[in-house]
Amino acid sequence: MPIKQLRIATRQSPLALWQAGYVQSRLQQLYPDLSVVLVPMTTQGDKILGTPLTKIGGKGLFVKELEQAMLDDKADIAVHSMKDVPYRFPQGLELKVICEREDPTDAFVSNRYQDLAELPVGAVVGTSSMRRKVQLLRFRPDLEIKDLRGNVGTRLSKLDNEEYDAIILASAGLKRLGLSERISSAISPEQMLPAPGQGAVGIEARTNEPELDDLLAPLIDKDTQLRVAAERCITETLQASCQVPVAAFATIDKTQEERLSLKALVGGRDQIIITAAANGDKKDALKIGNQVAHQLLEQGAKNLMQSYLATTEQTTTDSSHE
Template sequence: MQTKPFRIGTRGSPLALAQAEETRDRLIKAHGLPPEAFEIAVISTKGDRITDRPLAEIGGKGLFTEEIEAQLSDGRIDIAVHSSKDMPTVLPKGLYLSAFLPREDVRDAFIGREARRIADLPQGATVGTSSLRRQALVRRARPDLNVVPFRGNVQTRMRKLEEGIVDGTLLAMAGLKRLGLQDNATDVMAVDDFLPALGQGAICVESRTDDTETDRLLAPVNDDATRTALHCERAFLAALDGSCRTPIAGLATVTGDTLAFSGMILSPDGTASFSVSRNGTPAEAADLGRDAGEAVRADAGPDFFESWS
């Protein structure tokens, strides 16, 4: 039986801390444990430390997980809590995604300084976002806009917006809700028009593959529908090699005995895109995602990926 506090590793941004606290609170409620049974350990990552360059330029996925996973592997922490969309498809040996919390709102939110919607922005207005997917989708909808990289946590980006550095930005609605900032959204983008990032809105827990005690602790807080959807989305990403320089979007939803998936890849300038959809059963989640990824890769052809890699 564990006598020292159960250590939850996380990044130190307000959103990352909110996600770790949600995980802790669900575990406390599920097991009737006191708050002092858990300790949140803040770990600095490369993605947090380097803020003056686009993510794709310094390595893409893995930038927000590597240092946390090192401490998980050597036992300094017991679990790691992440945003699912930050997770590479290949994890370090001995680690796996052991639980997914119930998924929050998957949509993107537009926050405009004066214009309430992207469609209302004046010609040549500046939109800031660090996401290649969001950049491509904005450029596809409004090729006249000036789209610029925009790094920083939620609060930093909103402060930059208020200072007039950009005319608008996009953030995940899930993150705004978890921070109690959802009223700042001036427009919530429909998924049919603005397909979200793979894994968006889902908190995942990473642990060691041989840690059966932790598996038992996490089992009551795992949400099967979210886990199934993420298996599909991550299989789609894996089939595309998850290139950090290719804008990729996708969403799987589970309704009863049906799983529906929609995926898309775009050119960074938004002028070219390839879409795919699949329907099946939850048991087929990984196969559907993999098949969708292979199909859209074949449709786009090798030149599509090599043009900007």
């Protein structure tokens, strides 16, 4: 029997609603007779704003309620920012689709300065991401990094209230919310590697539902799926939690026989950073991801992550509010 209605579980933040609305719009364009409804939900990650995420469960807190809704048959699919999706899925659920990627870079946002180089000594920069903090301090150890949580609007309001000299957000989120003009400058991946999956929207659903698989298949962007798969290999192979600074970014060069290149890093205390990179045919995305992950392990990634955990009890991590 053809699917007549599809229920999309989504968080209620403006950015999450944009992502769910994007999938809803795509599906309605593809299937005019299909009823696609949103099921907005508030997650634990949205409720607990005064405590570092690393102390209350990390990025998984932004998806648990959505996953339970699908397991309880209160929703059919859930739409996520891929950098919020843990590498392990609950039994009975799986990742079905990764849509075409938006700008994966981090954005420098300031009302007074154009980029990181313009910031004065001792400037206060807001970010809730350990990944960003480690990389920022590598280039500018003189900066004061202060925690920043809340949705995009809340973070921008704190900047406008002069609580920070600058803040770092995801370029994709600002662009999707029609706030591109707030981006003072994009931070290149050469200067700051993004989080695995940053800028990509994913769709999770129950396993063993072939009709749903067929319905969702046109939303798959194959190159984005390969790139994100390679990036997520890093966190999976390292078994890296949200409590450690891990970054990964893959590109596909269509002028070079569609070769996929992947670079990743792991941060530790005192701004120690190790990096690794590899490239190959894009069809070998998972192999390339594993290769880079094992390079990091050979350089001592496990010890580096443990050293960071021992000294960062008060820090927080990326959230899809970026």
